[in-house]
Amino acid sequence: MIKLTVNGRPVALHEGSTLLDAAREAGVHIPTLCYYPRLPSHAVCRMCLVNVAGVARPQPACVTIAKEGDIVETDSAELQEYRKADAAWLLARHPNDCMRCEASGSCKLQSFVNEYQLEDRWDKLPRGSDEHPEHKLTDHTSPSILRDLAKCIECGLCVEACGEPGQQLNIIGFAEHGSGRLPVTVFDQSLADTNCISCGQCTLVCPTGALIETPHWHEVLHTLDARRRKSAVQVAPATRIAISEEFAMQPGTVSTGRMINALRQLGFDYVFDTNFGADLTIMEEATELLARVKKQKNLPLFTSCCPGWVNWVELNRPDILPHLSTTKSPQQMHGALTKRGAFARTLGPEFAEGSVEPYVVSVMPCTAKKDEAVRPGVSGDIDHVLTTRELARMIRARGIAFNALPEDGQFDSPLGESTGAAQIFGASGGVMEAVVRTAAHFIGEENSLALEWHQLRGVSEGLKSAEIPGIGKVAICNGIAATQRLLKTEAWRDEYVAIEVMACVGGCLGGGGEPKSMDPLVLEKRMQAIYAVDKNAPRRRSHENRDIQKLYATELKEPNSREAHVLLHTSYAARNSSRLLLMRFLDCVDRRDGKTAASLFHADALWSTASPFGDIQGAATIEAFINTRLPPRKYGPAYSRHRMEASADIDDLTVITPAGERCRFSMEVETLHQGSQARRVIRKLVREVLD
Numbered sequence: 001m002i003k004l005t006v007n008g009r010p011v012a013l014h015e016g017s018t019l020l021d022a023a024r025e026a027g028v029h030i031p032t033l034c035y036y037p038r039l040p041s042h043a044v045c046r047m048c049l050v051n052v053a054g055v056a057r058p059q060p061a062c063v064t065i066a067k068e069g070d071i072v073e074t075d076s077a078e079l080q081e082y083r084k085a086d087a088a089w090l091l092a093r094h095p096n097d098c099m100r101c102e103a104s105g106s107c108k109l110q111s112f113v114n115e116y117q118l119e120d121r122w123d124k125l126p127r128g129s130d131e132h133p134e135h136k137l138t139d140h141t142s143p144s145i146l147r148d149l150a151k152c153i154e155c156g157l158c159v160e161a162c163g164e165p166g167q168q169l170n171i172i173g174f175a176e177h178g179s180g181r182l183p184v185t186v187f188d189q190s191l192a193d194t195n196c197i198s199c200g201q202c203t204l205v206c207p208t209g210a211l212i213e214t215p216h217w218h219e220v221l222h223t224l225d226a227r228r229r230k231s232a233v234q235v236a237p238a239t240r241i242a243i244s245e246e247f248a249m250q251p252g253t254v255s256t257g258r259m260i261n262a263l264r265q266l267g268f269d270y271v272f273d274t275n276f277g278a279d280l281t282i283m284e285e286a287t288e289l290l291a292r293v294k295k296q297k298n299l300p301l302f303t304s305c306c307p308g309w310v311n312w313v314e315l316n317r318p319d320i321l322p323h324l325s326t327t328k329s330p331q332q333m334h335g336a337l338t339k340r341g342a343f344a345r346t347l348g349p350e351f352a353e354g355s356v357e358p359y360v361v362s363v364m365p366c367t368a369k370k371d372e373a374v375r376p377g378v379s380g381d382i383d384h385v386l387t388t389r390e391l392a393r394m395i396r397a398r399g400i401a402f403n404a405l406p407e408d409g410q411f412d413s414p415l416g417e418s419t420g421a422a423q424i425f426g427a428s429g430g431v432m433e434a435v436v437r438t439a440a441h442f443i444g445e446e447n448s449l450a451l452e453w454h455q456l457r458g459v460s461e462g463l464k465s466a467e468i469p470g471i472g473k474v475a476i477c478n479g480i481a482a483t484q485r486l487l488k489t490e491a492w493r494d495e496y497v498a499i500e501v502m503a504c505v506g507g508c509l510g511g512g513g514e515p516k517s518m519d520p521l522v523l524e525k526r527m528q529a530i531y532a533v534d535k536n537a538p539r540r541r542s543h544e545n546r547d548i549q550k551l552y553a554t555e556l557k558e559p560n561s562r563e564a565h566v567l568l569h570t571s572y573a574a575r576n577s578s579r580l581l582l583m584r585f586l587d588c589v590d591r592r593d594g595k596t597a598a599s600l601f602h603a604d605a606l607w608s609t610a611s612p613f614g615d616i617q618g619a620a621t622i623e624a625f626i627n628t629r630l631p632p633r634k635y636g637p638a639y640s641r642h643r644m645e646a647s648a649d650i651d652d653l654t655v656i657t658p659a660g661e662r663c664r665f666s667m668e669v670e671t672l673h674q675g676s677q678a679r680r681v682i683r684k685l686v687r688e689v690l691d
């Protein structure tokens with residue numbers, strides 16, 4: 001330990017700690033803009049300059065190692081002037097847009113302006129900036145991430161979070177050097193055209209509103225305020241813990257009851273638990289794993305509940321698609337059951353007949369879940385996805401005193417009961433541990449196999465593994481960087497029977513939609529809280545969930561049944577593949593969205609329907625046909641959709657229609673060039689009925 005003083009306060013801390021650590025230990029606030037605890041610091045913003053006795057110039061506290069006997073001063077008139085000068089330089093280029101900015105209230109630059117009373121140094125710059133005429137500054141193309149680079153202060157944290165110290169995806173990088181640099185994509189492509197997996201780690205570290213999750217909370221509030229639709233919300237396991245931090249509680253504080261009470265005050269008619277969907281995911285996935293082990297087919301099974309990971313596979317390694325579990329994620333299972341299962345029928349005859357459906361919202365620690373909710377084949381089962389941060393904004397916007405709410409809220413039934421196994425979904429290793437608990441039951445080893453698998457837990461190791469007697473060796477990839485390292489060789493193909501992948505380090509508790517935290521141990525604290533909830537749960541194995549047992553008895557028969565496949569399983573496709581084009585087209589047909597369907601075709605395309613409608617020529621005719629000639633769309637339990645017959649065969653175009661017919665499609669595709677953009681469209685689509 002070394003001893004020093006900060007503003008006269010003595011502190012003792014480990015060797016290797018920085019002056020910023022020392023200040024925090026002493027309870028002294030130093031402004032920081034380019035520092036984030038789990039990323040390397042490059043000291044570019046100079047906001048954290050401090051004086052150290054005997055050192056000629058002020059030092060950046062975030063990178064300067066503390067020494068025994070240091071006398072540190074953080075708040076002299078000279079330091080304040082340095083900070084103001086730096087801020088004035090940033091503000092001269094920053095749009096004065098706080099009134100409309102999504103980051104307002106959580107933006108570090110805005111806080112700094114308030115703390116240092118710099119409002120008068122902030123010119124009334126219009127939206128946008130003339131600084132970088134050569135780059136596109138706003139980008140709304142991703143369903144998950146919104147970029148507004150006029151608000152960028154060049155801290156570099158997003159480049160680190162997406163780059164080598166973080167996700168190792170390198171989707172964004174600096175275009176220039178020195179001042180005036182900007183984090184852009186390769187060739188300035190829109191995010192939707194890059195290999196971005198929507199994990200949102202860049203939004204987690206961005207100190208301003210330059211990178212944020214695509215906001216849904218405004219629409220959610222409008223819909224709730226209008227009170228025209230029955231509404232239901234589901235909440236993910238990691239959210240109920242991390243949301244406490246948004247209201248100044250200690251990391252690791254569990255706020256399940258407070259959060260449920262807040263959601264009711266916001267106006268939701270039903271408050272459900274995504275953990276119910278997680279228990280169901282385990283029932284389906286454990287059954288799928290054991291079936292694959294028995295047949296020795298498509299092993300190892302990769303978990304598929306992380307959409308960031310699914311995006312990565314579809315973008316980078318379509319050869320792995322057959323290994324992905326076809327089980328839907330808890331969010332999508334829960335959405336399908338809420339809209340189209342027995343619950344919807346209980347809401348009234350108009351719901352049962354299919355003329356209306358409930359409005360369904362999810363609250364997730366994850367930005368990629370926004371992306372998942374619009375995937376072909378599942379789109380529409382969730383209407384809007386809120387991140388944990390967005391829910392906190394809604395609660396503040398409605399003036400709900402979150403901290404004063406009682407911790408007594410209860411989830412609604414029947415989609416609200418859950419077990420400890422579902423709760424641990426929020427932590428890296430949790431999905432696999434939950435699968436093992438239920439797979440052990442299915443193979444009759446429940447009493448001989450351990451309930452807790454500590455080898456699979458933890459937020460700091462990239463790769464974890466355990467040998468499960470009777471099942472095989474399983475692995476956990478903690479973060480997409482560790483996953484990429486594992487997949488560099490082919491050893492994984494023979495070594496494991498199942499691999500859990502979570503794109504974010506720590507799992508969803510470290511998700512891109514979670515509160516921004518400067519606590520270096522925040523992941524550990526959230527994780528401990530998650531496992532404590534599991535330990536205290538009355539039931540800790542998914543198959544013990546009584547509502548799940550009832551669901552199989554009344555609706556789904558058994559895990560992996562035909563009925564379960566219709567509602568609870570999904571399909572994948574390589575990006576830029578014909579299969580993906582077909583899945584998108586059929587999704588539009590099911591939703592009777594002729595306009596979007598037509599956008600997938602060449603203007604002169606031909607669709608041969610193999611039906612009394614014959615051949616349909618031209619994108620405009622296809623649009624009109626879908627909108628006006630097909631029978632009107634049904635909703636809720638009456639809504640059924642096309643399904644790909646082979647869930648993950650990357651070339652297969654065989655489809656089961658809503659009427660249960662088997663059809664095979666063939667397709668001619670053409671690439672259209674618009675400026676620097678290339679787009680693949682359908683030139684000819686031929687449908688053949690198989691039986």
Ligand code: SF4
Nearest residue numbers: 162196197199200202
């Ligand atoms: S969302 Fe993830 S993959 Fe996309 S740019 Fe941000 S960090 Fe990179």
Ligand code: SF4
Nearest residue numbers: 152153155156158206
């Ligand atoms: S976009 Fe945000 S995180 Fe990235 S460099 Fe700019 S301010 Fe920093």
Ligand code: SF4
Nearest residue numbers: 306308366504508511
């Ligand atoms: S680990 Fe969780 S939060 Fe991160 S992308 Fe995957 S599902 Fe989303």
Ligand code: FES
Nearest residue numbers: 043045046048062
């Ligand atoms: S926070 Fe230390 S230089 Fe930016």
